[in-house]
Every structure is written in C-alpha cells, then in structure tokens.
Amino acid sequence: MRPRFTAFVYIGAQMEGEGIRFPYAFIELAGGINGGMPYFVVENAMEALSQRGKGLKGSRILVLGMAYECDLDDLRESPSLSIIELLQKRGALVECNTRG
Secondary structure (H helix, E strand, O other): OOHHHHHHHHHHHOOOOOOOOOHHHHHHHHHHHHHHHHHHHHHHHHHHHHOOOOOOOOOOEEEEEEOOOOOOOOOOOHHHHHHHHHHHHHEEEEEEOOOO
C-alpha cells in the first residue's frame, strides 16, 4: 500500500457520517511500516556493504525507481527521497535515476 493511499484511507476513515468503517489499528500499522521502510532499506544497504568489507561512508550508491510507477514524474512523498537523505547523512555518495 502506498503511503499516500494509506494516509487517504486513514483520513477518509475518520470522516463522520459517511458510514465508513475501517480497522484504524490496521491502517496505523500500515502507515508505520511504510514510514519505517527507508530505515530498513538503508540498514540492509549497510549490512550488504559490511559483508563485503566496506562501509557506507564514501560508497557510491545508485538509487533506481524513485517514483511509485514507471513513467510517473511525481516524486511527492516518495520513500526514495528519505532513503537518499539517510544515505547522504551517513556519508554515502548518492546518485539517482528517475526513469522507469
């Protein structure tokens, strides 16, 4: 589930008088998982580099598929932006490709 969609469903579920009934705990859980995914990706990148005797600092990282779908230029709320920021904060040299 996309983060934007999760937020939309959560807001929609809070609307009064619409007769919408969603399990809020499940929606909040999905949002939490989506929000933590950039950290998960960066930790996995660090682990993969570590297994090869390298660190994240100074490593060249290419981020592919920044949009949610191919041929989509909309990067708003893209988890890739958070991933890039986290990688750069840890000293990685990050390049990206937005083409699908």
